[in-house]
Structure formats: structure tokens, C-alpha cells
Amino acid sequence: MLGGSIGGCLAAEVLSSEFDRVTLIEKGDFSDDVSDRRGVPQEKHVHLLLLRGKQVMEEIFPGLLKEMEQAGADIADQGHDVKCFHYGQWKNRFRTGVSAHYCSRSLLDNIVRRRIRANPRITVLSKTRAMGLLFHAEGAPCVRGVLLDESVPDRELAADLVVDVSGRGSRMAEWLAKEGLGEVKKTLVETKLGYASRVYRRRPEFADRWKVLLVLPKPPLNRAMGVISPIEGDRWLVTTGGWFGEFPKPEPEEFLRFLGTLPVPDIQEIIRDAEPLSDVAGFGIPGSLRRHYEDVPVWPNGLLVMGDALCSMNPLYSQGMTLCSLEADVLRKQIPLWKRGGVGTNTIQSLLVNVIEPAWNMAVSEDMRFPETQGHRSLGLRFHHWYGSGLCELAASHRLTLQTQVGVTNLVVPPSQLFRPEIAARVVFNKLRPRFGRTVSHPHA
Ligand SMILES: Cc1cc2nc3c(=O)[nH]c(=O)nc-3n(C[C@H](O)[C@H](O)[C@H](O)COP(=O)(O)OP(=O)(O)OC[C@H]3O[C@@H](n4cnc5c(N)ncnc54)[C@H](O)[C@@H]3O)c2cc1C
DSSP states (O other): OBOOSHHHHHHHHHHTTTOSOEEEEESSOTTOOSSOOTTOGGGGSOOOOOHHHHHHHHHHSTTHHHHHHHTTOEEEETTTSEEEEETTEEOOOOOOSOEEEEOOHHHHHHHHHHHHHTOTTEEEEETOOEEEEEEOSSSSOBEEEEEEOTTSSOOEEEOSOEEEOOOTTOOHHHHHHHTTSOOOOEEEEEEEEEEEEEEEEOOGGGTTTOSEEEEOOOTTTOOEEEEEEEETTTEEEEEEEESTTOSOOSSHHHHHHHHTTSSSOHHHHHHHTSOBOSOOEEEEEEEEEEEOGGGOSSOOBTEEEOGGGTEEOOGGGOOHHHHHHHHHHHHHHHHHHHHTTSSOHHHHHHHHHHHHHHHHHHHHHHHTTSTTSOSOOOHHHHHHHHHHHHHHHHHTTOHHHHHHHHHHHTTSSOGGGGGSHHHHHHHHHHHHGGGTSOOOOOTTO
16 A cells, blocks of 8 residues: 555555555654644645545444544534535525534544554555555566665565555656556646635634534635634634635735635634634645546556545545545455456456546536636536536525535435436526526525
């Protein structure tokens, strides 16, 4: 396992039931139980684990959710407990039955890392960097291990299977090209994203009003979001970020000023009187990045690439950790077959790509709402934007639409449900109605 963050830990745990020895190689300090890991700088920003990801993680690490709760994670219904401003209006607070565990990313990772350290079949090489792949000299391309840095006495680590989970900065494409396996194509959907976050002491007077305060944009008119999210230790993690340069510099005054530019000033007004407990952390990424390993003509046996190393999505859609879980689930089902010679790693790699495809399409489609995003806008996409904006507006007051939308974004309800007649009729009616009169809302729905 090249990389010991969330993807690496999930995959290592799954593989430990199929192999006697799993070695997890992490360039950072794996034993570090506190935050501030340089290999995972995003841990300072709000991380929402979608329901589908939560379900799969709990299957892989039974008892994980209880442990998170005992460590201080707060459970919030995604409709009732989230005060949300979206598409120019406050949403009614209907119960959705979809709840999320709110905590810091480092709390989740530390629990998972402790599980890995307790697994006797997993050996962790902490503060060790993978430097390249080792291939069998003869025959079709087949991986025989990993080349490590000088921190270990024996730099060649033999392996039957190598999984690259080293994140967005993965060098796998370079290593394959060096081996003569061809250029790996990549797609970058440039959106010039940035985040800034700061931890505050939670203000108790808001405890019975909402757990999460979320302000989302109406694209393309607005380009930034903000959220107050509860984390362990009776704290709030406040994150703001946006597309195409719409995010603040990581400085206290600028952070507060920027929160006042969101479509409603509520976060700024609440945070102004809250006690800060950290500096402001910043993060910038050029956009969603996908590496097309599915197009490598001859895929080496014994190699898989997953997590952000395969596809690193616009984080504003909160899908990364859930995709890691779903990909680990693919390994859980496929690796027993691979061991018996029933499938090749090329087939498993294609299945990993199938996992990311719908999420990628959704993220790209949303990013294309901004005119600066490069790409072809087909008729289908334009319909999708038209219908999607109607859905967002309707979800503010229509219970079924909100519940369905929350289920779909949490990957537990099929997207086709957004087109069921009870919803579609209202969306279309509301979209066309302004031409003739007032938009219909559904305050009692
Ligand atoms: C600002 C921000 C906010 C986000 N918010 C959310 C969210 O709300 N919900 C969500 O689900 N996702 C979110 N994500 C995405 C999520 O953080 C990632 O999808 C997830 O961490 C990917 O996990 P990973 O294990 O594949 O890679 P990473 O977490 O990037 O970890 C890669 C690991 O590999 C190690 N490594 C790298 N190179 C080597 C090497 N050569 N040898 C050994 N080790 C190496 C690194 O040290 C690191 O530990 C967010 C991302 C960002 C940037």
C-alpha cells in the first residue's frame, strides 16, 4: 500500500483478510496521533463523510461510528439539523433520515490508523517513501515490488500486489512511462479552487437552533460557500471556499471580511463574537484531476491505483472519502477472485474507474455551471443545469424533493429518483410559471 491516509488504511484493512502480510508505506509519521500531518494538509478543512461512505467504512471497520461518537463526533440530520441557505433562499428544515457524523478529519483518520496499527497482518513503514515500482524482467508487464527510500536497510520490498493510494501527488504515471508502458492521459477541469478554515470555540447559545450552518452559492451568480461545522471538543470548524479565485487569503481579518461577502452574512455575524482556537489555514487546488489508467494499453499485473491518486475531485462536493470506501469495497469483492486467477488487475482497475465515473460526471457537470469552466456544453448538460436549479429551488420548501436530493448526494438513492413524477411535475411547473406569474412554493409540503 503506497500511502497511509484514508484510502490506504481502508484498502490495507480489506486486503489483510486476503493476504498474510500487508505492508503500508507512509512517507509521513503514521504513529502521529495529533493533527498537522504534512501529507494530508486538507485535514484542516471541513470534511463531510457522505452516508454511503459511512456505511461502507463501518462495514470495513466495525464499530467505527461508535468510536467516533465516543470521541466527540456530533450526529446531524442533513435536513433538520442543518440550517442551509442555497440558491438564494433558506431551506425548510425537514428531517431526511440521512445523518452525518461531524468531526475533524484528523479524528477520523486517527481512529482508523489505530485500527491499522492493531492489525497483526499489517506492517507499517512510517516515515518511508515509495520511490518507484519493481517489475519482473521477463514476459508481460508484472509488478514484483516497490523501491523504497534510504530510510530502510533493504530498499527493495517484494510484493504480489501493489496498490497506489498516495494521493493527488502520486508519481505512478511517471513510473509507468519510465517502464515504457506509455503516457498516462490526464484530465484537469480547471476551477481555481481555494479553501480557508479556522477553529473556534462553539457558542452554546446556538446549540438548540442548528448544528450546522451552511451557506451555498447560486452558481454562476455566486462563487463561494461557507460552513460552520461542529467538531469534537465542543468546537466549530469554520470553512469558506470557492471557485475561480473566490476565497480569502489565510489571514484572520481577510477570513472574517470574506465571510461577509457570502450570499447571507449569518456566518460572519456569528463568528465575529466567537473565540478563535487556531490560525486560519488555507488550501488551493487547480481543479478536479483524473488520470486515465483505463487507457494504458497493457496494464501491469499486480498493480492497482485508487483514491485521489486515481481521481481527485473538486472537494466542494464532499465525495473523496466516500469514493475511497467504495473503491476499497471493490477490492474486497475482487481480490479473492484475482488470487484464484479469475480476474486480472486490469479488470479490477476498470471496476475502480466505474466507481468514480458517476461522481466525476456529477462534479464536472456542476463545475460547468460557471462560464469560465472549459468544456463542451451539450444540450443534455444544459437541460441538467436547468432542471437542477429548479430542483434546488424546490428543495427549499418541498419535503420529498429535499429528502430525495439529500439521498442522491449521499449516494444512497439513485439519481433517477429526482425525475419521479411528484418532483418532475413541480420542477417543470415552477420553472415555467414565472413566465405567467408567481413561483409556487410548498410551505406545508
Ligand atoms: C480542502 C479539501 C476538503 C475536502 N473535503 C472533503 C469532504 O468534505 N468529504 C470528502 O469525502 N472528501 C473531502 N476531500 C477529499 C479527501 O480529502 C480526499 O479525497 C482523501 O483524503 C483521499 O484519500 P487518499 O488516501 O486517496 O489520499 P490522501 O488523503 O491525499 O493521502 C495520501 C497519503 O499518501 C502519502 N504519500 C504520498 N506520496 C507517498 C509516497 N511516495 N510514499 C509513501 N507515502 C506517500 C501521503 O503522506 C498521504 O498520507 C477534501 C479535500 C480537500 C483538499
